[in-house]
Amino acid sequence: MVVGDISTGTDVAVIGAGPGGYVAAIRAAQEGLDTTLIERDAYGGVCLNHGCIPSKAFIHGADVAHEAGNAEELGIHADPAVDVAQMQEWKSGVVDRLTGGVEKLCKANGVNLIEGTATFADENKLRVAHGGEGQGSESIEFEHAIVATGSRPMQIPGFDFADDPVLSSRDLLGMEAVPDRLVVVGAGYIGMELSTMLAKLGTDVTVVEMLEDVLPGYEDDVKRIVRKRAEELGIEFHFGEGASAWRESPNGVVVTTETEDGMETEYAGDAVLVAVGREPVTDTLELGAVGLEPDDRGFIETDHQARTDVDSIFAVGDVAGEPMLAHKASKEGIVAAEVAAGEPAALDYQAVPAAVFTEPEIGTVGMTEAEAEEAGFDPVVGQMPFNASGRALTMGESDGFVRVVADEETGFVLGGQIVGPEASELVAELALAIEMGATLEDVAATIHTHPTLAEAVMEAAENAMGTAIHTLNR
Amino acid sequence: MVVGDISTGTDVAVIGAGPGGYVAAIRAAQEGLDTTLIERDAYGGVCLNHGCIPSKAFIHGADVAHEAGNAEELGIHADPAVDVAQMQEWKSGVVDRLTGGVEKLCKANGVNLIEGTATFADENKLRVAHGGEGQGSESIEFEHAIVATGSRPMQIPGFDFADDPVLSSRDLLGMEAVPDRLVVVGAGYIGMELSTMLAKLGTDVTVVEMLEDVLPGYEDDVKRIVRKRAEELGIEFHFGEGASAWRESPNGVVVTTETEDGMETEYAGDAVLVAVGREPVTDTLELGAVGLEPDDRGFIETDHQARTDVDSIFAVGDVAGEPMLAHKASKEGIVAAEVAAGEPAALDYQAVPAAVFTEPEIGTVGMTEAEAEEAGFDPVVGQMPFNASGRALTMGESDGFVRVVADEETGFVLGGQIVGPEASELVAELALAIEMGATLEDVAATIHTHPTLAEAVMEAAENAMGTAIHTLNR
């Protein structure tokens, strides 16, 4: 042991203060457990500091500017000037307010906060190294530990985030000015959200993607709408090309891509954003000391109670597997905390909703039609296009639709796919429907306020039942 | 009988093609009934032509312009010029598209459309007078009639909509330019929506209201937020004053108000908008011919199946009583059509959600805490302020809250009050929760996408249970 090492004991030690960890810590403390939360960087984790929150703040800013500049049809004539440094400052204010809130909430609930990097000593002990060198360290003995160390952006061979013109999403969200031209590698949700936002702020965006379309995992008719709108914003897509190298050029960078059969192409930009996915963070932990080993993809395996193979240790959030989403992290954090407190909690949710904040937004939850078939259901599908929605038209929006997937026999709602305005919000009702075991009739019979976009959810359910009013039934 | 009078027969005759009537007609036709829809003015009724839709189109337009012009904090510098005539044209395009859609949907479902004014001849016969004089008339024999004649703006003594400077909401929504100064009589939802919209478009608005606050029927903490924001937009309120007279002045009008104890005040404007409520339309119908008489307030009384005292006649929508809302009209229309078709339908919904499209929006459904107490429940209440919502902050919004009211003993969700961004949409989830008999736990356990405003619904439910993460529990 290091000289000067203090050793304290705690019921629950939580490692990492992202939406997995801080939520777990607060819930554990609410359960009456002595709880210690260890974070080496910033409260709120990736989500609040470099992910969900800053990206959505910039996306909102870009939306306001773009919408005003493109509303001639509505009689609005504006040519907004955007001061990105100022937008950055506003964004930082939002982040500070929320991360400060996290710290306050932890303290108010009685969570002990420790700054430093935690590593496992054994199955009931952590070592925490404080800040820089010479700042000392301490040991923490725990009854239970909850690992919530999150994820980091993946690199691809030849592209090192240490090099200035090679940007991660985090680098980009720290920008003081928008690049004139940007090459984006990857058309997953992060690549698409940031590309759309930048295009609205005036950047010439070129997206290169190894696969043949945007947003892997989404259905074709959903992707099509988002891609079309992105193209209308001036984003140029090159599919079937993987980024293989980059070099500096007199006015920025040149990125080389390669097709499967070896065809090379070059794209120029001020910089290159690499957004090809995220990988779990386990190398900060010395997992070997407790005999845990990440799986093939680097995740820590857990069971339906968020427990790892070591009885005293839980893992939650991005480090515990897909989907790597903040709200899934928080749910797992709550369950882990409750299980640690002896409650009969379990990860028995029926669906994890997901949103993509593109133009327009995507919101999905539960099964697609194909997934329902695969799962052995005989699915029935109903759809309502937003071009038949009064509210959508009054918002100048008509692209997209709400789709509801249900079991033909019982009428149970199995899933929903929404692409269109406020899709991220609208999906909440379908998530509740799925968790409740609601039927199409339940959704259809619920009165929905006029004029709202949410009426389209009701209408899609009616369409599946053959009783829609504002769409033709099949 | 008039010479040349044609007489036809139909299973269901629907009078009025607003959201009550056209929905009833489509559903009746879907049920296989021969259905005739009679409208004397425009398909879509008040809602599509002079109410919900045009108001929300203008409100959206005003929002886009206002938001862009007030986003310096976000680094957006714009000084939008609004061409109201052009906005009017856009609005008309939206209305035309939707009313055209209604006509098409009616036809596609096999509804017979007749233009004209319907009056009752007897309990199974209508007379329809076509258009202007000499355009003829016809008789329609019906098995069932559904009265959906809606409502019109109320006048107050001394203020006649026939006079040019005395505007109804309909007149105002037809404007080609915004007034520089407007006196608005009435701070109900229509007065507040239009005042807010006009203030954003640059009008100096003075609101006079007989009662002591805005938005009667809403709770104090809800009103306060909306009133505060309206005041920040420059709207001047004068409560406890009833408008008693107006006169022309060199540059517009002067409106005189009177307090209860006779104090008079004068307010000047270019014109005066009277928005003091709406009254049911029954005088077009010759109800006497079937022995029906409107109640004290002018409504046609109906039972839980939307039937009037005359077996063959139903009444739905604004003409059938409060709440005078489009979606309540549509629901009643559906039930009336299904009952006419012999289905065991009934108006057994638990709650009618309602929205006010002010700044910010209001969305309510089910019971308030006070109403729950009155109804014999022992209510428990949970709240989440939007200033603790990550999504709200990234939208530059922090006023308002989500409140959930539930039964303490069983946890059943009884109601919700939302004031804040997208409140009109967010209330949909709570409406489903109420209809499903969901408990606080059901709402709290449903995973909500991060970052969304809908998380605040979940958080309010958790707050009521004492397990909220992002607010301090009581």
Place this chain on the structure above:
Amino acid sequence: ADAVEATEGRVFAPPSARRLARELGVNVAAVNGSGPGGRVTDADVRNHAESGGTGETGGEAKASKGPKQVDMSSGKSAVSRREDADGEPAGAGTGGASASAAPSTVE
């Protein structure tokens, strides 16, 4: 907490009924639901527990469906438990709350 079971595949029971099932040591997938389509209510879970049913996975029970449904314990079919759900209506015993029946319970 050791009695808590994983239920794979879709479960048609509200979160509150699922939590009750965990508390009572009942595998919710083994409970025959009395609600529309076989939706499981609190009362169904209680009945199931009182009649001694615990961990069986109901291969036939409508409350859970999907290919991934794994028999966690006994392998007994829920069909044998069908008599447990003897017509207890959805939302029974919920006091004065009229909100206790979902729209689809009204047939």
